[in-house]
Every structure is written in C-alpha cells, then in structure tokens.
Amino acid sequence: MDGKDQRIIRALQRDGRMTNQDLAAKVNLSPSPCLRRVKMLEQSGIIKGYSVDIDTEAYGLGVTVFVRVSLADHTDSTVKQFEKDIERVDQVMECYVMTGASDYLLRVVVADLADYEKFVRRKLHPIGGIASLDSSFVYGVVKKTNVLPALID
Amino acid sequence: MDGKDQRIIRALQRDGRMTNQDLAAKVNLSPSPCLRRVKMLEQSGIIKGYSVDIDTEAYGLGVTVFVRVSLADHTDSTVKQFEKDIERVDQVMECYVMTGASDYLLRVVVADLADYEKFVRRKLHPIGGIASLDSSFVYGVVKKTNVLPALID
DNA sequence: AATAATTTGGCATAATCTGCCAAGGAATTG
DNA sequence: CAATTCCTTGGCAGATTATGCCAAATTATT
Numbered sequence: 399m400d401g402k403d404q405r406i407i408r409a410l411q412r413d414g415r416m417t418n419q420d421l422a423a424k425v426n427l428s429p430s431p432c433l434r435r436v437k438m439l440e441q442s443g444i445i446k447g448y449s450v451d452i453d454t455e456a457y458g459l460g461v462t463v464f465v466r467v468s469l470a471d472h473t474d475s476t477v478k479q480f481e482k483d484i485e486r487v488d489q490v491m492e493c494y495v496m497t498g499a500s501d502y503l504l505r506v507v508v509a510d511l512a513d514y515e516k517f518v519r520r521k522l523h524p525i526g527g528i529a530s531l532d533s534s535f536v537y538g539v540v541k542k543t544n545v546l547p548a549l550i551d
Numbered sequence: 552m553d554g555k556d557q558r559i560i561r562a563l564q565r566d567g568r569m570t571n572q573d574l575a576a577k578v579n580l581s582p583s584p585c586l587r588r589v590k591m592l593e594q595s596g597i598i599k600g601y602s603v604d605i606d607t608e609a610y611g612l613g614v615t616v617f618v619r620v621s622l623a624d625h626t627d628s629t630v631k632q633f634e635k636d637i638e639r640v641d642q643v644m645e646c647y648v649m650t651g652a653s654d655y656l657l658r659v660v661v662a663d664l665a666d667y668e669k670f671v672r673r674k675l676h677p678i679g680g681i682a683s684l685d686s687s688f689v690y691g692v693v694k695k696t697n698v699l700p701a702l703i704d
Numbered sequence: 705a706a707t708a709a710t711t712t713g714g715c716a717t718a719a720t721c722t723g724c725c726a727a728g729g730a731a732t733t734g
Numbered sequence: 735c736a737a738t739t740c741c742t743t744g745g746c747a748g749a750t751t752a753t754g755c756c757a758a759a760t761t762a763t764t
Contacts, residue, residue, distance in 0.1 A: 407605055414567050414601035417751060428713045446604040448567035449697040452560055456597045458702050464656060481693045488700035493693040503617060503687070507699060534656070540634045540646040544602040546660060547641035549611050570720065581744050
C-alpha cells in the first residue's frame, strides 16, 4: 500500500460514493489504474465495505449510550455465550473487549430513555453472566469522523 | 419517512455503493422513484454522507483507545477551547459529551503503544484544562456494524 | 546500461445514472 | 359514493460512468 492507495482511502472515507473518475482526478491518476487499485484494496480486505452515514436523531434513534459490562466470571462458556448473544442484539452497534476495570464496552442506540430501560431488561440481562453494568449517556457529539489519520506523523 | 425509505437506508448501510438499480430491486421499486427517494434523504439530511470501512489494522493503525477526559473546570472558555482543539486532532475519531464521572469520551486510533504515548503528550495535554485522563485499550472487537436497528421493535 | 516486471493511460463496449412525461394510486372533498 | 386533486410511480432517451484489453511508460533488478 503506497501513498496513492492512502490518498484513495482518505478520499473514499470523505465520500464513499465518489465516482471513479472524480476519485482518479483527486489522486492524480487516470480512471483505469485508479479503479484497479480500488478493486485490489477491496479484494485484499483493506477496504471492508461501504456504508451510508445516517443522522440517528432524524432516523428516530436519538439516544446513544455507552455501556461498560463486567462478567461474573471468565470461564470459557460464560465469555463465549456473552459474545455470541451480544452480537445478535440489533441495538448494540459496537462491542469491544477492553483493558481496565470492565470487560466490554458497548455502544447502544435507542429511541429514548424508556426504550433504553426496555433494552437492558429484555436484551442485556437475559444474556446472563453479567456482574455489573455501567451506563453513560451521550449528551452531545463534539466530533465524529470516518477519516483515519495519515500514517506519517 | 415511510417503510420504503427505511429499507433503502438499511440496504445502503450494508452496502453504500450498491447501484441504484440493485437498490431499487431490493426495495421493490423501479430505479427512478428509488433514486428520487435517495436524493430526498440526502437533501433532508437524514443521509449525512457515504464512507468506506477500512481495516484499521491492515491500514497500519492497529490500536484503538477509549479515553475518558475530565476537565479541571467548566468555565465557558475551558470548555470551548477543549472542544475546538480536540476537533482538530486527527487521531480522535469520535468525541462525545457524556453523563457520569467524566466529561468526554474519545475514541482514538494510533499505530502502537509508543504512538499513543506521543499522542497523549503532544496532542492531548497541550490542549490544557484537562484534570484527568483514563485510557482503556481495545483488546478485540466482538461486533462493529453500521446497520441501525429497525424502528419498530 | 540492459532486461524484466509492474504500473499506467487510452480506447471501445457495456452498464448505469438522471431528468422528463404520462399513467397509476391514494387521499380529500363535496 | 363519486369526482377531483395531489403525490408517487414507471418507462424512456440522452448523458455519464464503469470495465476490460493492449500498447506505452515507468520502475526495479541485475
């Protein structure tokens, strides 16, 4: 992956639907080698996919919650079951295994507070093996970007 | 925004570069009304943009860190300056104002631990007004999706 | 400096986008 | 309940874009 690939990636992070011709112009290539590089990035897995950014509030899911989860124990079966089950919960957009005091960090989207309570009661607790939950609500978004930093600092 | 718009959004979250023809087929419309709906979603701001999902590890930024930030005080000038400055730090992909013990939650991507130390010393601390930082490193990703849950649960 | 390997650019064809207009369907009103 | 109005849809035509192939140019290697 050379500098041109990086510029392709950065351009597509800003606008993932840019036409190949515009992309080519932006990275100083003609369309065919540009397209070939994009396809190669896709095939090699560096480009995992494309997506649309939705205004969650306008969509009707205005509340974002970060939830720190600690498991009651760390036996294989408890861990495996939690990870398998959490994957299937639609409201959980992200689930990370973390260092520090808690085991997992979830990003959850719901419509409102009442919805969040239902989510915890009906989706999280039934999973079992959870020792504690610590929820922090998002008041506001200062920054949210898809553009990764340049590699050479 | 009716059911068809929701299906359009969900399809584009899974594949943001799907051609309009495929999208139309997937939501049972012909291409022209489908395109019109997409344009309307873009103009109304529900669709904020399109992006590419990059494998951060393959890209060379394998370490993700969540940082909880507490400010020393909450005067207007301290808050404003922090939010203005943090926005310009490329390694900060997300910055949320949070309820709970700390004021902000950051998601930061760096190449490695050495890089993270440099990031804290050169990018975060110079901002000033920071009372404490609490960093948690991501060990693994259990789930990461762009697909918002359906609205009716 | 010569050769080999890789990458690039241009061209032709195929696919897709996009704006316009008539037809269809839903809602409203008398 | 029927007539009108309004909104949405579908199809078509021209413009734009994608895509595969081949020769030329560039880069790396020896």
